[in-house]
Amino acid sequence: MAENELRVGVIGVGMMGADHADRLVHRVAGARLVAVSDPDTARAAALAGRYDGVRSVDDPLALVADDEVDAVVIASPGFVHEEQVLACIAAGKYVLCEKPLTMDSESSLRVLRAEREAGKELIQVGFMRRFDPQYAQLQQLLASGDLGRTLLLHNTHRNKSVPNPEFRSEMIVRDSLVHEVDVARFMFGQEITTIQVLSPAPTSHACEGVVDPQVALFTMAGGGVVSNEVFVNCQVGYEVRCEAVSERGTAIAGRPQSGLYTTRVGEPAGSWGGTVDPDFIARFGLAYDLEFQAWVDATRRGEVVGATSWDGYASTAVCEAGMQSLASGQPVAVTLVDKETLT
Ligand SMILES: NC(=O)C1=CN([C@@H]2O[C@H](COP(=O)(O)OP(=O)(O)OC[C@H]3O[C@@H](n4cnc5c(N)ncnc54)[C@H](O)[C@@H]3O)[C@@H](O)[C@H]2O)C=CC1
Ligand SMILES: O=C1[C@@H](O)[C@H](O)[C@@H](O)[C@H](O)[C@H]1O
Numbered sequence: 369m370a371e372n373e374l375r376v377g378v379i380g381v382g383m384m385g386a387d388h389a390d391r392l393v394h395r396v397a398g399a400r401l402v403a404v405s406d407p408d409t410a411r412a413a414a415l416a417g418r419y420d421g422v423r424s425v426d427d428p429l430a431l432v433a434d435d436e437v438d439a440v441v442i443a444s445p446g447f448v449h450e451e452q453v454l455a456c457i458a459a460g461k462y463v464l465c466e467k468p469l470t471m472d473s474e475s476s477l478r479v480l481r482a483e484r485e486a487g488k489e490l491i492q493v494g495f496m497r498r499f500d501p502q503y504a505q506l507q508q509l510l511a512s513g514d515l516g517r518t519l520l521l522h523n524t525h526r527n528k529s530v531p532n533p534e535f536r537s538e539m540i541v542r543d544s545l546v547h548e549v550d551v552a553r554f555m556f557g558q559e560i561t562t563i564q565v566l567s568p569a570p571t572s573h574a575c576e577g578v579v580d581p582q583v584a585l586f587t588m589a590g591g592g593v594v595s596n597e598v599f600v601n602c603q604v605g606y607e608v609r610c611e612a613v614s615e616r617g618t619a620i621a622g623r624p625q626s627g628l629y630t631t632r633v634g635e636p637a638g639s640w641g642g643t644v645d646p647d648f649i650a651r652f653g654l655a656y657d658l659e660f661q662a663w664v665d666a667t668r669r670g671e672v673v674g675a676t677s678w679d680g681y682a683s684t685a686v687c688e689a690g691m692q693s694l695a696s697g698q699p700v701a702v703t704l705v706d707k708e709t710l711t
Contacts, residue, residue, distance in 0.1 A: 374398060378403075384443040391656060405428040433459055442456075442464070464494060497551055528646060529573070529600070530600045540578075540579070548594070566585070
């Protein structure tokens, strides 16, 4: 084992967990995948069998407690994140938890308070767009002040389709829009104070009763406004971009080459004169790699980078207000606890 090599365990090895396991083995330096855990024990065993020296552990909490595991990646469904992140805090282990941190603001606050009481930052939340080179460059440009004060953001977030017929309107807010919530907070460096979710007439490609697309409006603490389109059954491909409008110019992260830009259904699936990425693993593969490398490097230094537990809590609180707005159509104020006292 290389000196100070980080021994990592991955909890939940479905689509994202398996991809993260592979990146830890093949594309991240300074870390070694040593264990995986999933209630689908056959799936975990099959994944472990693909790599040398990786054990399958039946109980995810046993993986957290395992002496040979230095740090943990959580890629289980959001509704089990709280228990698993709390276990990592109790064991004093650094954790990279996929978004959302938890399912609601109360449970995120419990996690945040537990981390505070432990006296050490341990949690990074998997908001990978912060590590995408174009998104990172846009944030640096806005923060530099070269374009003057930022006035507006326009976010677009389209998925070709969602695999799960249970992907209801609320999940579009909690699982998809949550990325735009983090992007808005990241780009402005401010909290979101109100959210309104509008419900246009849905596409015929959405399941019965599902509001897709959705348009969400955020008001930022400094008065800026963010418009967001989330459309998870757009049929074409994965299109994610962010346009910033500032006092002295504009900038777009996530736009392919210049020229006439159209997208259409057809062969090859999704095209604009080049191709539209099929999904988030293709579009953000590099961002996940950079996110993991940054996590491993920071963990070996005893630090946390990227989105913190506060960012996880704040984004969950905004989505909670967003779900209320989805039901009423009205703007809903976002209430956060005091960041210093957590009360
Ligand atoms: N950052 C990003 O772009 C993305 C993040 N995600 C997030 O990643 C996480 C996993 O999502 P997917 O891989 O798409 O889901 P998935 O359904 O493909 O995989 C989830 C896995 O977790 C396992 N699981 C269920 N209960 C568990 C428990 N109690 N403990 C451990 N494992 C358990 C399931 O058996 C399954 O293997 C979610 O939090 C999701 O929001 C998902 C897609 C993209
Ligand atoms: O996090 C993700 C998924 O959970 C979500 O379902 C998708 O809409 C997002 O594009 C993807 O990045």
